[in-house]
Amino acid sequence: MKPQSRRPAEAPNLLAGLPGEVTAAWQAPMHALREGQAEWLEGSRTLWASWLQRRQQALETGLEALGRIGACRTPSQMSAICDAWVTGSMERLAADMNETRDLMARLADHAQQSMGGVFAQGGENPSAPSPAAAPEPLPEAARVRSKPGGDGSREARVAQD
Numbered sequence: 001m002k003p004q005s006r007r008p009a010e011a012p013n014l015l016a017g018l019p020g021e022v023t024a025a026w027q028a029p030m031h032a033l034r035e036g037q038a039e040w041l042e043g044s045r046t047l048w049a050s051w052l053q054r055r056q057q058a059l060e061t062g063l064e065a066l067g068r069i070g071a072c073r074t075p076s077q078m079s080a081i082c083d084a085w086v087t088g089s090m091e092r093l094a095a096d097m098n099e100t101r102d103l104m105a106r107l108a109d110h111a112q113q114s115m116g117g118v119f120a121q122g123g124e125n126p127s128a129p130s131p132a133a134a135p136e137p138l139p140e141a142a143r144v145r146s147k148p149g150g151d152g153s154r155e156a157r158v159a160q161d
Contacts (some may be wrong), residue, residue, distance in 0.1 A: 035114060039107065039110055043107065051099075058088075
């Protein structure tokens with residue numbers, strides 16, 4: 001018996017047989033969709049790599065904290081170790097949220113820019129916001145971060161500056 005070739009099936013050309021105007025009209029949306037998917041895949045790859053690195057760090061610091069807690073002689077030593085571990089955990093969670101938010105904002109911007117031109121009529125996009133109404137990017141002060149509290153403890157907060 002002859003072995004069968006395991007070639008992937010070619011994707012059907014869904015636009016074949018359509019008039020040239022229809023085919024040309026769909027080229028821009030399909031190109032925008034491919035670009036958006038490529039950006040999403042690249043952003044997801046870096047997001048997951050960073051997330052896994054932070055989870056590895058969380059595991060290592062958690063195990064280290066447990067070992068140090070086992071050697072403590074006073075409750076205040078245990079509390080200080082727990083405080084440092086929780087602070088690091090909250091900072092890693094804040095980094096996860098910031099990175100995810102940044103990726104979603106980039107994807108939304110890309111979708112708005114690329115698809116806005118697809119639906120434009122007469123070279124203008126009537127649904128696009130005017131430059132004066134366009135939202136400005138979030139300042140660094142609006143990022144989730146941890147800040148020392150007045151009593152020496154640390155708490156996660158969102159800046160309201």
